[in-house]
Amino acid sequence: xxxxxxxxxxxxxxxxxxxxxxxxxxxxxxxxxxxxxxxxxxxxxxxxxxxxxxxxxxxxxxxxxxxxxxxxxxxxxxxxxxxxxxxxxxxxxxxxxxxxxxxxxxxxxxxxxxxxxxxxxxxxxxxxxxxxxxxxxxxxxxxxxxxxxxxxxxxxxxxxxxxxxxxxxxxxxxxxxxxxxxxxxxxxxxxxxxxxxxxxxxxxxxxxxxxxxxxxxxxxxxxxxxxxxxxxxxxxxxxxxxxxxxxxxxxxxxxxxxxxxxxxxxxxxxxxxxxxxxxxxxxxxxxxxxxxxxxxxxxxxxxxxxxxxxxxxxxxxxxxxxxxxxxxxxxxxxxxxxxxxxxxxxxxxxxxxxxxxxxxxxxxxxxxxxxxxxxxxxxxxxxxxxxxxxxxxxxxxxxxxxxxxxxxxxxxxxxxxxxxxxxxxxxxxxxxxxxxxxxxxxxxxxxxxxxxxxxxxxxxxxxxxxxxxxxxxxxxxxxxxxxxxxxxxxxxxxx
Numbered sequence: 001x002x003x004x005x006x007x008x009x010x011x012x013x014x015x016x017x018x019x020x021x022x023x024x025x026x027x028x029x030x031x032x033x034x035x036x037x038x039x040x041x042x043x044x045x046x047x048x049x050x051x052x053x054x055x056x057x058x059x060x061x062x063x064x065x066x067x068x069x070x071x072x073x074x075x076x077x078x079x080x081x082x083x084x085x086x087x088x089x090x091x092x093x094x095x096x097x098x099x100x101x102x103x104x105x106x107x108x109x110x111x112x113x114x115x116x117x118x119x120x121x122x123x124x125x126x127x128x129x130x131x132x133x134x135x136x137x138x139x140x141x142x143x144x145x146x147x148x149x150x151x152x153x154x155x156x157x158x159x160x161x162x163x164x165x166x167x168x169x170x171x172x173x174x175x176x177x178x179x180x181x182x183x184x185x186x187x188x189x190x191x192x193x194x195x196x197x198x199x200x201x202x203x204x205x206x207x208x209x210x211x212x213x214x215x216x217x218x219x220x221x222x223x224x225x226x227x228x229x230x231x232x233x234x235x236x237x238x239x240x241x242x243x244x245x246x247x248x249x250x251x252x253x254x255x256x257x258x259x260x261x262x263x264x265x266x267x268x269x270x271x272x273x274x275x276x277x278x279x280x281x282x283x284x285x286x287x288x289x290x291x292x293x294x295x296x297x298x299x300x301x302x303x304x305x306x307x308x309x310x311x312x313x314x315x316x317x318x319x320x321x322x323x324x325x326x327x328x329x330x331x332x333x334x335x336x337x338x339x340x341x342x343x344x345x346x347x348x349x350x351x352x353x354x355x356x357x358x359x360x361x362x363x364x365x366x367x368x369x370x371x372x373x374x375x376x377x378x379x380x381x382x383x384x385x386x387x388x389x390x391x392x393x394x395x396x397x398x399x400x401x402x403x404x405x406x407x408x409x410x411x412x413x414x415x416x417x418x419x420x421x422x423x424x425x426x427x428x429x430x431x432x433x434x435x436x437x438x439x440x441x442x443x444x445x446x447x448x449x450x451x452x453x454x455x456x457x458x459x460x461x462x463x464x465x466x467x468x469x470x471x472x473x474x475x476x477x478x479x480x481x482x483x484x485x486x487x488x489x490x491x492x493x494x495x
Contacts (some may be wrong), residue, residue, distance in 0.1 A: 014302035016230045019054065020046040021288045022089060022295050022303065024259055027081035028282060029292040030103035030110075032273045037104060040256040040269030041079030043282075044227070045162060047194050048252050051233045052191070053086055054306045056241070058157055060314045061091040061307035064120035067332050067433060068317045069121050069310070070157045071139045075132025075429050076164035076193060077113040078271070084399040087121040089300065090307030097120055097293055116431070116459040124431050125459050128451050130170030133190065134421050135455075136161045137180045138428020140188035140247070141366065141403075141413070142435045145383060146332070151319040153331065155434075158241065161190045168192065168211055172451075175421035180247045181219030182404045183417075188247040189240045190215075194227070195256040201267050204426040227252030242384040245406060259286045315390045335381025335461070343378035350374060365468040369394030372438075372466075376400070376411075379436055383429060386440040386466075387414035387422045393440030393468045419445050423452030423465070430461040438464035443483040446490060457495040 023046040041181060058070040074083045079101065087095040099119075102108040109119040113127030123139070126132040139159045146155040167173055182189055191366035192211060196203050212222045221243040225236040233252060240248035257269025260282045272281065283289065290296060295303075321329050330337055336344070351374045355367070362370075376382055376399045383403075386395045400412035415422040419441050426437035446453060446467060456463040472482040 005428060012302045012305050014299050016047070016050060017287075018056075018296075018299050019089075019302060020050040020230075021259070021286050022299050023049060023082060023085045024286060025283070025288050025290065026088070026100055026293065026295070028260075028274050028279050030084070030100045031034075031492070032276070032279060033101055034104040035079065035273055037273065038078040038271050039081070039260075039274055040064050040197070040271075041076055041164065041193060041195075042082035042085065042196050043253040043258045043260065043264070043269065044256045045079065045082055045191075045252070046258070047228050047230055048193075048233050048254070049082055049086060049189055050236065051230050052160060052428040053090065055234055055236055056158075057160065058310050058313060059090075059307075060310040060455070061087075061121070061304075062093070062311070063314055064092060064181050065333075066310075067321075068155060068157050068314075071136065071143075071159040071432070072259050073123055073126065073132045073136040073139070073159065074114055075126055075130065075136065075161050076169045077126030077129075077132060079124070079162075079164075079193075080110070080112060080114050081154055083114055083122065084119075087119060089295070089303035091304045092119070092307070093120045095121070096424075098481045101293060105438035114491055124427070125455055128455070129164070130168075130172040130176070131424060131455060132453065133161055133163050133167050133174040134172045134424030135428040135431065136188065136190075137176045137185065137421065138425030138430075138437075139432045140180065140185040140428075141183065141408075141425060142429040142432035143187055144183075144185060144408040145403070145411075145429075146157065146432075146434050150332070151193055154317070154324075158187045158189060161188070162193060164193045165195070168209070168214075169207055172420045172424060174417040176424065177215055177218045177220065179415065179418055179425065181215075182405055183403070184219070184245050185247045186244040189237065190247070190249040191237075192251045192252045193254055194224075195254045197256045197265070197267050197270060199267060199270055200217060212249070212251055215290055219246055221246045221248040222251070223248070224251040224253065226236070227254035228258065242381040263283045273386045331434065333382055335379065335434055335436045340379055344375055347374040347378050364470075365392070365394045368466060368468070369397070373397045373399070381434055382436045382438070383411050383413060384438055385415050385422065385426075387419045387445070388417045389441055390414070393466055395438070395440040395466055413439070415439060420452060423449035423456070423463070426463045427452055427456055427459070427461055430456075430463050431459070436462060436464070438466055440466035442475065442481060443467040443470040443486050444481050446483075446486055453490070457493045460495055 027042035257264040401410035
């Protein structure tokens with residue numbers, strides 16, 4: 001807690017309540033102006049987000065691409081105005097008040113769900129529930145892999161996730177939670193928006209899981225906190241940060257639509273504007289007398305100071321990175337530079353010449369493995385893996401060493417029978433930077449990976465899918481393993 005307190009006192013003074021209410025006001029105003037959107041989650045999680053961004057998150061809003069920044073993933077992407085409000089308040093480039101006024105409008109930086117590449121500070125596309133959580137596991141894994149190679153001075157940061165009830169109901173959440181717990185990703189912290197509300201009503205209509213015990217069973221550190229008590233949230237986050245051998249989940253008990261006196265705590269705040277009368281009542285209840293989209297100068301100044309607080313840490317990182325050779329420094333972000341591309345081309349040319357000379361009769365997956373055997377040594381940032389089909393896919397080479405729980409010096413991930421999470425994790429590794437991931441399974445099981453593959457395409461990420469057994473000639477395994485329609489459906493994806 002000492003570090004958190006020091007950080008807070010270094011900024012211009014503003015009360016936590018006012019800083020959180022700035023998020024609430026901007027969120028309900030933007031949703032109302034768009035006449036569509038989801039105000040409930042931003043109003044409910046404003047306190048938690050304020051604690052995270054003002055006391056813990058390592059970032060410099062002026063340099064959104066700083067490689068050693070903490071990653072913040074809004075897995076509950078429908079609550080996008082929480083993220084956009086934070087980006088505006090902390091001073092991210094281009095995210096001015098006009099962007100908030102144009103929330104959900106064509107051409108704005110503020111689409112209904114966060115989209116990677118539309119605005120600095122949006123770490124990944126979210127919206128399909130659970131994808132953010134699965135992607136964040138990959139980001140946390142990338143951080144540990146790069147830390148094992150470069151040390152704390154160059155890679156030592158946390159990955160924070162805000163996830164809702166819906167994220168944790170999705171099947172990918174089980175795969176993500178299980179993999180993260182198995183690998184002991186101690187720099188991953190999930191903040192669960194435990195508001196007990198879904199679109200249909202109270203979550204008890206559809207789910208009765210004990211989420212704390214569910215995460216605990218997969219090897220996570222777990223805690224609970226009143227999501228509207230900033231000190232309780234701060235203590236829970238600080239404790240989680242001190243657990244280094246397990247990921248952490250904090251169940252933040254919140255009230256959806258907090259501050260809307262007639263609608264808070266109900267599904268009515270989830271996916272519809274509050275309405276002018278309810279917004280006026282919320283302003284009165286919250287003690288926020290300011291007009292729509294107006295943030296008082298002391299509050300905005302305090303937020304902007306927090307947005308600049310990470311400058312010293314960034315400059316220290318840049319000084320450490322400057323000691324690396326230029327090529328190695330660049331590969332902290334982009335693992336395939338001109339030198340590596342040239343080496344890949346030479347390796348490919350060599351293996352092609354070998355094939356042409358010997359004319360071997362090989363299964364395509366065996367040919368694929370021979371290509372990997374040639375290219376893996378020339379790509380320092382390549383990380384391989386398979387969803388429990390290593391021998392069948394031919395994805396393991398003689399150059400690989402397994403990544404193991406707590407030991408990230410290896411370069412091959414055993415994803416287990418978790419095809420969906422494998423694809424999502426590879427998205428996270430690619431988005432993090434410094435890693436070129438590839439992973440294998442049978443082509444027919446792209447059905448299990450599909451939502452994450454689609455996001456790979458939408459985000460234009462360099463993720464390599466090694467999909468073997470791609471012929472309907474798989475007669476012995478029967479129709480369940482014959483990829484009849486899969487090539488056509490994959491080709492139909494955008495990008």
